[in-house]
Amino acid sequence: MYTIAAINAMSKNEFIEKIGWVFEHSPWVADRTWVRQSTFESLQTLHHEMVKVVREAAREEQLDLIRAHPDLGGKIKMTQSSVNEQKGAGLDTLSKVEYESFLQLNNEYRTKFHFPFILAVKGHTKDSIYEAMKGRIHHTMEEEFETALSEIFTITFFRLEGVVQKVLEA
Template sequence: MQDQHAVYSQLSEADFVSLFSEIYEHSEWVAEQLWRQKAEQPEGYFDHLDKIKQTMADIVEQSSDEQKLMLLRAHPDLAGKTALIGALTDASKSEQSGAGLDQCSEEELAHFLQLNDVYRANFGFPFIMAVKGATKAQILEGFEERTPNDWKTEFDRAMNEVHKIAGFRLASL
């Protein structure tokens, strides 16, 4: 379906890349590749957010495992040090505050920091969960459920979560 009043395909390269640059956290390369693919599509193709979402996901999935790992590592910890110093992207700040992660008690915050450290030590990237609509309790359950996973299982799960986050971010445009 075409988005009402959407004319993304009419944007300049700079505006197009700027608009889509934070759909995948700190990974402007996805938006840049999306722009390059724009010339290969029929007129108005990128006026449909569902097509943009699928094309962006395809770009990410066709990238190297090293590039995917860099994308995962670009994400902040949930209720982590980046949030504490106020250095989250606007999208991450909104997502984390929507889940109540900006209102943790000292004990909850200490627990999140400990879980983040253990998870990152196990996998080499932060715990990633699409937290829109989730509660702190559900996020903690996610940590507990996923931390025992093997590396490949968790890498794949984290990538799925990244795509969910991208979908939420696109839907909010």
């Protein structure tokens, strides 16, 4: 864990290495955040600046960020963060029938939107994730693109919370 002061003292390369992973396979977010902001007042400020970088990015870059995420309940190679997050929601214990259901719905979702279903799984169960996927498959492309980005922002905030040490005020 790092304090905000330690993060503010990092070189660009160190910042990208230590913080850049929070946006799945997209170190460009940390790179651009470091360039535009010399210091961060808090975890919230750091996250806000990183979100601004993504919001200001070209749509194709945003789409690449969305596509960098793994399918929920899938068995492809994932980052350790994704493995831990999915495990916490019980996606590592899917029965054969549940796995097949997730696989089918993931495939339908990918066919329709051309990117993976994304959900900040913290606080969810495999059943609530499946129900969310079933509901969101009826969204329009624009609705789902915005929902995917919003979920990514939630995921990255949770990840940053695990990295940034909170300093208690007296």
